[in-house]
Amino acid sequence: xxxxxxxxxxxxxxxxxxxxxxxxxxxxxxxxxxxxxxxxxxxxxxxxxxxxxxxxxxxxxxxxxxxxxxxxxxxxxxxxxxxxxxxxxxxxxxxxxxxxxxxxxxxxxxxxxxxxxxxxxxxxxxxxxxxxxxxxxxxxxxxxxxxxxxxxxxxxxxxxxxxxxxxxxxxxxxxxxxxxxxxxxxxxxxxxxxxxxxxxxxxxxxxxxxxxxxxxxxxxxxxxxxxxxxxxxxxxxxxxxxxxxxxxxxxxxxxxxxxxxxxxxxxxxxxxxxxxxxxxxxxxxxxxxxxxxxxxxxxxxxxxxxxxxxxxxxxxxxxxxxxxxxxxxxxxxxxxxxxxxxxxxxxxxxxxxxxxxxxxxxxxx
Numbered sequence: 423x424x425x426x427x428x429x430x431x432x433x434x435x436x437x438x439x440x441x442x443x444x445x446x447x448x449x450x451x452x453x454x455x456x457x458x459x460x461x462x463x464x465x466x467x468x469x470x471x472x473x474x475x476x477x478x479x480x481x482x483x484x485x486x487x488x489x490x491x492x493x494x495x496x497x498x499x500x501x502x503x504x505x506x507x508x509x510x511x512x513x514x515x516x517x518x519x520x521x522x523x524x525x526x527x528x529x530x531x532x533x534x535x536x537x538x539x540x541x542x543x544x545x546x547x548x549x550x551x552x553x554x555x556x557x558x559x560x561x562x563x564x565x566x567x568x569x570x571x572x573x574x575x576x577x578x579x580x581x582x583x584x585x586x587x588x589x590x591x592x593x594x595x596x597x598x599x600x601x602x603x604x605x606x607x608x609x610x611x612x613x614x615x616x617x618x619x620x621x622x623x624x625x626x627x628x629x630x631x632x633x634x635x636x637x638x639x640x641x642x643x644x645x646x647x648x649x650x651x652x653x654x655x656x657x658x659x660x661x662x663x664x665x666x667x668x669x670x671x672x673x674x675x676x677x678x679x680x681x682x683x684x685x686x687x688x689x690x691x692x693x694x695x696x697x698x699x700x701x702x703x704x705x706x707x708x709x710x711x712x713x714x715x716x717x718x719x720x721x722x723x724x725x726x727x728x729x730x731x732x733x734x735x736x737x738x739x740x741x742x743x744x745x746x747x748x749x750x751x752x753x754x755x756x757x758x759x760x761x762x763x764x765x766x767x768x769x770x771x772x773x774x775x776x777x778x779x780x781x782x783x784x785x786x787x
């Protein structure tokens with residue numbers, strides 16, 4: 423299949439009241455990076471021409487963070503000043519597109535929430551492939567879960583086609599028993615999305631414009647609506663509170679540690695090793711239990727870190743040993759033995775071959 427023009431819409435306008443935080447929800451950190459950046463990462467390899475990010479609460483902070491992070495996908499921003507539902511948010515996003523783009527029958531638009539940091543590139547690829555193969559007007563990413571409480575249910579009809587998605591607050595008893603749920607991730611044919619949005623209304627329990635209502639509009643008009651079930655439903659989990667944030671971070675940390683071990687890093691106890699996704703590790707690094715590496719740490723080949731060591735934005739050379747110590751913004755050379763119980767302040771420098779000894783405390787130079 424030849425690639426079709428593809429754009430993305432990322433919904434990142436929500437306040438996230440259940441997070442109970444002054445920080446905008448999309449900017450909450452997981453393994454050292456803002457949550458919404460992992461969503462943009464999932465688009466890698468999808469040949470997305472651009473991503474339109476819908477911002478709202480903390481719009482300036484979200485925009486600045488994303489621009490500073492310089493993701494591979496070209497970004498544009500539109501503001502949803504009043505949050506009136508996901509359908510309204512996508513309608514606002516479409517104002518960034520030209521009439522020619524929205525009339526292109528060969529173009530597609532993928533829509534993703536900004537709070538699904540576990541989403542994998544492979545899952546997006548499967549969604550796009552099915553969408554193109556079935557020539558659908560819309561393709562949903564769905565998940566089959568044991569407990570569907572809180573999710574919109576996917577209602578299928580003849581030939582197993584999707585007829586509609588019903589939110590839990592509007593579902594009948596029979597619909598509540600459905601275990602296939604909507605993940606709020608879609609791919610639409612660009613030419614049908616705008617007209618379908620204009621036909622939805624806020625006549626529901628929440629008084630909002632549901633993007634899910636577009637599914638019933640398209641199916642009722644005779645368009646094909648397809649669905650692909652995620653291989654792992656956990657990949658599609660959204661983050662709405664601190665408990666879900668912690669669970670997502672644990673999974674990201676597991677994936678990160680697994681990837682480093684496959685590249686030649688030893689982790690004596692991966693479950694007690696914390697490495698931000700922004701950290702760089704060389705081959706033959708050994709990390710002992712209760713090691714925490716955060717920010718822009720760079721660790722050289724053959725170096726041993728830990729146990730009980732926390733380094734933030736530090737550079738450590740090759741063949742060094744750092745144990746039972748803490749450091750922030752420090753530079754540690756090659757063949758250094760540091761600790762136990764060393765404290766390195768911002769800007770501290772430990773020269774090659776140094777042996778500072780126990781209880782060493784260094785300030786910046």
